[in-house]
Amino acid sequence: MSREVVSQISYLAASVLFIFGLRGLTKPDKARRGMLLAAVGMLVAIIGTLVKTEVVSYGWILVGLVLGSLIGYPLGMWVPMTAMPQRIAFSHMFGALAATLVGVSEYFTDLSNGETIGIPKMSALAFEVLFGALTVTGSFVAFGKLAEFLPGRPITYKNQNAINLGLAAVAAGLFAYVVFNPEASWAFYLMLALATLIGLFLVLPIGGADMPVVISLMNSYAGLAASATGFAIGNEVLIIAGALDGASGFILSIVMSRAMNRSFTNVLFGAFGSAPTASTRTSEGLVAAPISAEDAALQLAHARSVIVVPGYGMAVAQAQHQIRELAELIEKNGGEVRYAIHPVAGRMPGHMNVLLAEANVPYDRLYEMDEINDRFEEADVALVIGANDVVNPAARTDPGSPIYGMPILNADKAKRVIVLKRSMATGFAGIENDLFYAENSSLLFGDAKDSLQKLIGEIKTA
Amino acid sequence: MSREVVSQISYLAASVLFIFGLRGLTKPDKARRGMLLAAVGMLVAIIGTLVKTEVVSYGWILVGLVLGSLIGYPLGMWVPMTAMPQRIAFSHMFGALAATLVGVSEYFTDLSNGETIGIPKMSALAFEVLFGALTVTGSFVAFGKLAEFLPGRPITYKNQNAINLGLAAVAAGLFAYVVFNPEASWAFYLMLALATLIGLFLVLPIGGADMPVVISLMNSYAGLAASATGFAIGNEVLIIAGALDGASGFILSIVMSRAMNRSFTNVLFGAFGSAPTASTRTSEGLVAAPISAEDAALQLAHARSVIVVPGYGMAVAQAQHQIRELAELIEKNGGEVRYAIHPVAGRMPGHMNVLLAEANVPYDRLYEMDEINDRFEEADVALVIGANDVVNPAARTDPGSPIYGMPILNADKAKRVIVLKRSMATGFAGIENDLFYAENSSLLFGDAKDSLQKLIGEIKTA
Amino acid sequence: MAFADVYVFVLAAFVGYQIITRVPALLHTPLMAATNAISGISLVGSLVAAGSDRNTLSTVLGVIAVTCAMANVVGGFLITDRMLSMFRRAEKKQN
Amino acid sequence: MAFADVYVFVLAAFVGYQIITRVPALLHTPLMAATNAISGISLVGSLVAAGSDRNTLSTVLGVIAVTCAMANVVGGFLITDRMLSMFRRAEKKQN
Ligand SMILES: NC(=O)c1ccc[n+]([C@@H]2O[C@H](COP(=O)([O-])OP(=O)(O)OC[C@H]3O[C@@H](n4cnc5c(N)ncnc54)[C@H](OP(=O)(O)O)[C@@H]3O)[C@@H](O)[C@H]2O)c1
Numbered sequence A, B: 001m002s003r004e005v006v007s008q009i010s011y012l013a014a015s016v017l018f019i020f021g022l023r024g025l026t027k028p029d030k031a032r033r034g035m036l037l038a039a040v041g042m043l044v045a046i047i048g049t050l051v052k053t054e055v056v057s058y059g060w061i062l063v064g065l066v067l068g069s070l071i072g073y074p075l076g077m078w079v080p081m082t083a084m085p086q087r088i089a090f091s092h093m094f095g096a097l098a099a100t101l102v103g104v105s106e107y108f109t110d111l112s113n114g115e116t117i118g119i120p121k122m123s124a125l126a127f128e129v130l131f132g133a134l135t136v137t138g139s140f141v142a143f144g145k146l147a148e149f150l151p152g153r154p155i156t157y158k159n160q161n162a163i164n165l166g167l168a169a170v171a172a173g174l175f176a177y178v179v180f181n182p183e184a185s186w187a188f189y190l191m192l193a194l195a196t197l198i199g200l201f202l203v204l205p206i207g208g209a210d211m212p213v214v215i216s217l218m219n220s221y222a223g224l225a226a227s228a229t230g231f232a233i234g235n236e237v238l239i240i241a242g243a244l245d246g247a248s249g250f251i252l253s254i255v256m257s258r259a260m261n262r263s264f265t266n267v268l269f270g271a272f273g274s275a276p277t278a279s280t281r282t283s284e285g286l287v288a289a290p291i292s293a294e295d296a297a298l299q300l301a302h303a304r305s306v307i308v309v310p311g312y313g314m315a316v317a318q319a320q321h322q323i324r325e326l327a328e329l330i331e332k333n334g335g336e337v338r339y340a341i342h343p344v345a346g347r348m349p350g351h352m353n354v355l356l357a358e359a360n361v362p363y364d365r366l367y368e369m370d371e372i373n374d375r376f377e378e379a380d381v382a383l384v385i386g387a388n389d390v391v392n393p394a395a396r397t398d399p400g401s402p403i404y405g406m407p408i409l410n411a412d413k414a415k416r417v418i419v420l421k422r423s424m425a426t427g428f429a430g431i432e433n434d435l436f437y438a439e440n441s442s443l444l445f446g447d448a449k450d451s452l453q454k455l456i457g458e459i460k461t462a
Numbered sequence C, D: 001m002a003f004a005d006v007y008v009f010v011l012a013a014f015v016g017y018q019i020i021t022r023v024p025a026l027l028h029t030p031l032m033a034a035t036n037a038i039s040g041i042s043l044v045g046s047l048v049a050a051g052s053d054r055n056t057l058s059t060v061l062g063v064i065a066v067t068c069a070m071a072n073v074v075g076g077f078l079i080t081d082r083m084l085s086m087f088r089r090a091e092k093k094q095n
């Protein structure tokens, strides 16, 4: 069997293994094995590439592989779960950079060998470099905002939209030009430079809290860039992996935008940057009832059925371990504890699930919104921990509210509601929450971790 | 745009439309629109072929298209629903014949043009012709058995297995030979001839009742032959459509074999031909209680909840319209009527559903086994109409029974069971059914249609 | 024969598997009829055989193939639609 | 560029769509990490760029690309596995 045939078969095997790998993620108990398959697929594809006849010197390759592994290991093993959003943004930057550089290298080589690049290949290369470069800087900004070395607030400037549109138009013009004039390398590199600027200008004006949607979109763009690479160099496993990544990013951004009550086009065109609108109602005249840790502990200790609603505040306070501890105490007292997970609780799809899994909460105690929403009525206590928007009844009742129509968790239907938060501050959407003023609810003020520790102490000594 | 580009785009469009079309079948209310999409896809593909530069004379094409439409119209509009199994077998014959002839034409043309056929293309051609020809004769026999112009009983002869194995070995040898010696046309045509024999000998020994599994397998073979054609002539829409058909036939035969308690390999290797084993238990000493139409009508008229279990006998008696009529009478009396559909009730996947739909029974009254099996206990009457094996409690209770382990409908759990059949004869599996002797069940003997008409008359005059 | 076609086949088989396993038992008979209709796509091969004036045998076989495939297309789509048109929900009281 | 590759892309997008829409919300974060890891497949391009001695620029860019892609592969698969290993059912009483 010739080297090329070995390589082609390895790519086919890798493609199939990637697909089976992702399929594993449809079932929690098959997910790990699935990812193992995908990893094997990656290994097979690497080996299949190394045997290719074109690959003649291995020295630099080895340098890259070792360096990459050295960077990858800490990114895999040391990054804490709470840092996942920035971790993922960072990786998109790497992925897009790799795709872009391959595109440049391919273009430069073809050109310096005096080859004529056909329209299809040139379109693929231009697309790859455009989307790749845009994703590199866009992901970098997203990373910076999430890691908080860039300001999280929207950075706006004058004529922002006009400038962005102008940049995009020029880049599109260059794209068209270089496709029909592949030898015009100035156009190619200028387009590349503009794409990096577009990436910056696209993401800078977006608030830090909106970054998850940005990340998903960037995921999808990086996937498309990878597919374009595949078209350019005629490699199907790249096309397939790129399409899978593209589909994943695209679908996650749709899921998020739906659950956040944003329109689909809003997401598609990246125009999700506007700062959250101000509250439509004020809390004037309403009084929220505070509760002491002692009283709250008493209620929890005697509850037969508790539903925990975690939110972004749990992630901020890193309170997931204390939640599990408290749940175990309640269970020891004969109560049942379930967790209600809103699709966009936290700041990333699946955010709450990972944190609770980290704290050893079994995933069959975690219920999706549709599964548990009818059960709140029977619950003795709904324990809201750092969640706000996802339990705001205005989404059901107030047509004037910006989140009206967004599906929410019916925590307000529980017999008693205990809310753990630090102040009366609003959540991500910046709007008042009537739940806090409801008759059946009371607030336990303070950092969620501290409050939970107090609750645990009270129940233990009781 | 060149003609070839138009044609390529039309094929891409057709592929996508086929996929969307089949996706429509996952939801009953989107199925019709889906099939419309698929039909549009077919039209697009035909037009895209007709504009190709190779196509130079349209006279004979027109003859074929008109003739085909003339044959197709009655096959589509006049064939009664009860004749669906043979109708489908007949079509597989046509489909496989078309694929085979294209393969022969391609081979003959390449050879007479003095072209050298490469190994990949020759493999595809040989595969196409082998599987195509086998499917033509195999489907023909299946058609004949189902349409009852061939004897339905297994036609066996001496050394059957040895002969079949021998034929297969020779065909495989010819396959290998011709792949490496494409100019050996004698080997090609001899293989073709052997394949037609194999098709005959494979299906003749199989009993008529087993034909549905045969049909599904043939569906899958015909799909594979079409895919091979696609490989041979480098046409992706053929590859895709063939793969879709192949998957469908394959999955349906698995579904059937599982629900029939046959092993998977059994189906895969076509070795499903053995005649049903004889009963393990006899009915000695047991007495079945007959019931008069009058008494049965009385029970049905007063029932608050009736579950109808249709089976092959309903199809034989064409009793679906009477069932609907009876159901309406029961409903008028305030009773509720549901239908429990076993996955292999009847003689074809989905057989009962189509017949009941034909009789205007709304499909949301039809329940799949898993949905309704727990409801029999609450039902006042389970009305078993020409079903036998699918309600045989031996599948649950008698480890010695050939159908032990097969999932069945729990009709025996209903408060009363009324069985409509003509005699104490066994069903497809040829085994006794204890349900008929159970204390809570009684038999209304006679053709199902007649019995139902009597029941209707009784209730009306009551 | 392009190697990419192998990918096309494998991916199409995946797509097929995922779709077909989600077709409810209710629609299994229409599904069989539908795949019959779609199998008529061998027209893309037989039309070329019948109409490209290669040689007499090719034309004859091509025309027979066109006839068979077209019969499947017309008959298959018609009967599928006929069947599907019978499936309906119980929206209002039936009469 | 073969036209068949367009089919490969379209079909892969279908497969992706059908799989991803069935990933439960529970596993959305691991999914993001997993696609990150898989995106490291751009190695198949960057290894060639880095190792085929075409010209210095190509080698330099290639090595950077190999580094980035490999970091995603190693980091991505490790963190996905780390996350997934934390998800568990409540089989027995937890301690
Ligand atoms: N999950 C996603 O994929 C995603 C992506 C983008 C946007 N979003 C948006 O994010 C929001 C998520 O809703 P959510 O209910 O989870 O969160 P939220 O509405 O943002 O509210 C979080 C609450 O946690 C409290 N909190 C913060 N730090 C805390 C601490 N250390 N201890 C205790 N409480 C603390 C805050 O109140 P105090 O300051 O008073 O403590 C705040 O009200 C939604 O609006 C969603 O649309 C989600």
Ligand SMILES: NC(=O)c1ccc[n+]([C@@H]2O[C@H](COP(=O)([O-])OP(=O)(O)OC[C@H]3O[C@@H](n4cnc5c(N)ncnc54)[C@H](OP(=O)(O)O)[C@@H]3O)[C@@H](O)[C@H]2O)c1
Pocket (backbone or CB within 6 Å): B209, B210, B211, B212, B213, B256, B259, B260, B310, B311, B312, B313, B314, B316, B317, B343, B344, B345, B346, B347, B348, B349, B350, B351, B385, B386, B387, B388, B389, B390, B391, B420, B421, B422, B423, B424, B425, B426, B427, B428, B429, B446, B447, B448, B449
């Ligand atoms: N659906 C599929 O895809 C498929 C495919 C292949 C095999 N099968 C097999 O077929 C069987 C289907 O089970 P089933 O319960 O539907 O049918 P069955 O077990 O074959 O029994 C049919 C019953 O209907 C009665 N019957 C026949 N004609 C009748 C008439 N005119 N009026 C009243 N009754 C009549 C027969 O009894 P009398 O003669 O006493 O009337 C017989 O007992 C299973 O064993 C299954 O494995 C199904």
